[in-house]
Amino acid sequence: MTAKGGVQYSKIAEIKGPLVVVDDVENAAFDELVEIETKEGERRLGKVLEVGNGKAIVQVFEGTTGLSISGTSAKFVGKLMEMPVSKEVLGRVFDGLGRPKDGLPDPIADKFIDINGEPMNPEQREYPKDFIQTGVSVIDGMITLVRGQKLPIFSGSGMSHNILAAQIARQANVVGTKDDFAVVFAAIGVQYSEAEYFRRSLEESGALKRSVLFLNTADDPAIERIITPRVALTVAEYLAFDLGMHVLVILTDMTNYAEALREISAAREEVPGRKGYPGYLYTDLSTIYERAGKLNGRKGSVTQVPILSMPSDDITHPIPDLTGYITEGQVVLGRDLFRQGVYPPINILMSLSRLMKDGIGAGSTREDHSEISNQVYDAYSRAQEVRALAGIVGKAGLTDIDLKYMDVGDVFEKEFLTQATDENRTIEETLTILWKIVSKLPKNEITKIKDKYVDQYYQEN
Amino acid sequence: MTDSLLAKSIDKILEKTEKEILANLENSFSNTKQTLDDSIPKLEQEFDKIISDGKKEADKIEKQIIGSSDLEVRNKHLLTLEIAIDKVFTKALDQIANTTRSGDYSNLMNTLLDESTKILSTTKVIVSTNSKDKDLVQSLLSKYPGAELSSQTINCLGGVIVKSKDGAMKFDNTLDARIQRMKPLIRKEIATKFGVGN
Numbered sequence: 001m002t003a004k005g006g007v008q009y010s011k012i013a014e015i016k017g018p019l020v021v022v023d024d025v026e027n028a029a030f031d032e033l034v035e036i037e038t039k040e041g042e043r044r045l046g047k048v049l050e051v052g053n054g055k056a057i058v059q060v061f062e063g064t065t066g067l068s069i070s071g072t073s074a075k076f077v078g079k080l081m082e083m084p085v086s087k088e089v090l091g092r093v094f095d096g097l098g099r100p101k102d103g104l105p106d107p108i109a110d111k112f113i114d115i116n117g118e119p120m121n122p123e124q125r126e127y128p129k130d131f132i133q134t135g136v137s138v139i140d141g142m143i144t145l146v147r148g149q150k151l152p153i154f155s156g157s158g159m160s161h162n163i164l165a166a167q168i169a170r171q172a173n174v175v176g177t178k179d180d181f182a183v184v185f186a187a188i189g190v191q192y193s194e195a196e197y198f199r200r201s202l203e204e205s206g207a208l209k210r211s212v213l214f215l216n217t218a219d220d221p222a223i224e225r226i227i228t229p230r231v232a233l234t235v236a237e238y239l240a241f242d243l244g245m246h247v248l249v250i251l252t253d254m255t256n257y258a259e260a261l262r263e264i265s266a267a268r269e270e271v272p273g274r275k276g277y278p279g280y281l282y283t284d285l286s287t288i289y290e291r292a293g294k295l296n297g298r299k300g301s302v303t304q305v306p307i308l309s310m311p312s313d314d315i316t317h318p319i320p321d322l323t324g325y326i327t328e329g330q331v332v333l334g335r336d337l338f339r340q341g342v343y344p345p346i347n348i349l350m351s352l353s354r355l356m357k358d359g360i361g362a363g364s365t366r367e368d369h370s371e372i373s374n375q376v377y378d379a380y381s382r383a384q385e386v387r388a389l390a391g392i393v394g395k396a397g398l399t400d401i402d403l404k405y406m407d408v409g410d411v412f413e414k415e416f417l418t419q420a421t422d423e424n425r426t427i428e429e430t431l432t433i434l435w436k437i438v439s440k441l442p443k444n445e446i447t448k449i450k451d452k453y454v455d456q457y458y459q460e461n
Numbered sequence: 462m463t464d465s466l467l468a469k470s471i472d473k474i475l476e477k478t479e480k481e482i483l484a485n486l487e488n489s490f491s492n493t494k495q496t497l498d499d500s501i502p503k504l505e506q507e508f509d510k511i512i513s514d515g516k517k518e519a520d521k522i523e524k525q526i527i528g529s530s531d532l533e534v535r536n537k538h539l540l541t542l543e544i545a546i547d548k549v550f551t552k553a554l555d556q557i558a559n560t561t562r563s564g565d566y567s568n569l570m571n572t573l574l575d576e577s578t579k580i581l582s583t584t585k586v587i588v589s590t591n592s593k594d595k596d597l598v599q600s601l602l603s604k605y606p607g608a609e610l611s612s613q614t615i616n617c618l619g620g621v622i623v624k625s626k627d628g629a630m631k632f633d634n635t636l637d638a639r640i641q642r643m644k645p646l647i648r649k650e651i652a653t654k655f656g657v658g659n
Contacts, residue, residue, distance in 0.1 A: 203529065
């Protein structure tokens with residue numbers, strides 16, 4: 001940071017959507033921060049998207065509503081957008097651009113960090129293998145999250161992903177270590193009531209103390225949404241790699257982020273890709289998702305749980321599709337389960353945590369975790385087939401063993417999947433319920449678990 | 462004869478009924494005992510569950526209370542610190558405003574003008590300053606061919622605002638703008654003096 005400022009230009013050539021084209025510009029740099037000043041003295045922030053031929057295209061974060069060509073000026077600040085960071089950001093609530101929203105002053109900064117982050121050196125990355133307990137049985141037991149992983153939640157419009165996100169934020173913890181744990185929560189384009197719910201939920205549970213909230217509400221300018229995940233990740237990286245904390249970053253809703261990206265792309269008249277999203281959507285999403293991980297020799301970690309609502313519940317939509325290529329698995333919420341009133345309505349048959357195998361077992365959760373999880377997955381899958389069959393031939397046409405599988409399906413949904421929004425289950429409790437489900441089956445149906453574990457944990461009816 | 466037979470029969474029936482009742486009672490007693498014995502482990506389990514649920518709830522409430530009071534204390538601390546920082550700032554700004562306009566200050570103005578014309582890449586500029594610095598700036602402008610002093614003064618602590626003659630470019634090099642840009646770092650310095658953020 002220097003005392004020297006930037007030049008203010010008053011020749012605005014064009015205002016188009018969220019973009020402002022400034023004429024006769026010299027020495028502007030790509031991504032440089034710009035202060036737009038209106039005739040009335042109002043200041044808005046933006047960044048340079050393109051420079052050349054004496055012109056600069058500036059993307060205005062707070063939107064261009066109310067701006068006019070005459071009287072508007074653009075000051076090129078001479079630095080990139082930075083986020084002031086310090087340990088004091090914990091317990092604070094910021095807006096989508098990283099400005100305090102809780103009535104308190106700006107945090108006293110320890111450092112100012114470029115919000116675009118620095119790419120992690122692939123050579124320095126450490127393979128994620130430590131368990132994070134979310135207290136949500138279905139995630140801990142069957143789609144286990146590990147420190148440094150990026151595990152998105154694919155949801156649909158109106159489903160309970162925000163309640164789940166808040167529950168994870170309140171309950172998530174690292175077990176078996178005294179390392180500090182923090183949650184960075186970025187709400188992108190959410191309704192005001194949802195933003196308030198997140199804030200109150202963390203405040204009332206006492207979890208706000210270890211959390212940082214970035215709230216970009218639906219009535220905030222769409223362009224601000226481009227910045228929100230980046231400022232959140234900048235803070236997360238600082239907490240993780242400078243202060244050695246294990247940080248869980250929850251980004252909801254990434255669909256709103258992608259829509260903002262589409263808006264800018266359309267305004268720039270770029271050739272549209274699938275469903276009008278820019279062709280670089282994959283690359284852009286990767287600049288966010290790839291900021292999760294662990295580094296060799298550094299104590300902390302950044303774990304990401306991005307949440308996105310799939311338009312029309314379409315998993316082949318470009319946003320979930322491209323997200324799935326980058327992330328390490330996915331948690332899919334099922335519309336059928338949601339309609340049945342199951343919370344959390346996670347469809348385990350479509351969900352997967354690719355790094356789960358390395359974060360569970362003896363020394364991290366329990367030695368039988370992997371096998372019991374596989375067995376329940378198998379049994380629930382069979383239960384779904386039996387349910388489909390019962391829909392055709394009726395229950396009377398099913399064999400005894402089929403009926404037992406149906407029972408497994410019911411117990412799975414009612415006792416394992418279903419959980420109160422304030423119920424924080426330990427991994428031991430989760431595994432006990434998994435064994436209760438498996439114990440509905442006769443021992444000869446248990447083919448994926450070693451006999452010694454069956455002898456130890458099988459619950460005779 | 463008939464009476465004694467009747468009495469015997471009644472006795473027999475009574476005896477049989479008594480035995481049956483006793484047997485039933487014994488049976489019921491042993492059933493009840495069995496049920497009670499069976500329910501002991503269930504009760505113990507239930508008891509353990511109630512205790513562990515209660516403990517969880519207590520932990521939750523403890524976390525809530527500690528979390529919110531910690532935050533409240535921290536927030537009050539932040540507000541108090543900010544008030545102190547503002548006081549230091551105001552005092553510092555007063556001192557700057559009342560600095561004597563000679564010696565070092567003249568050199569500073571020279572540097573500010575130099576910097577501004579370099580950034581705008583021209584000396585054909587209009588320079589605005591406050592009423593206190595007007596004469597000083599006028600005397601310094603002779604070094605910059607084409608530079609003019611604006612007839613209108615501006616309200617600032619010191620320094621200059623330099624505009625290109627066509628009005629397309631402006632560079633704010635006032636002390637106020639420079640302090641504003643450095644404010645986050647100055648705040649940190651002040652906070653450090655108060656023993657915060659070391």
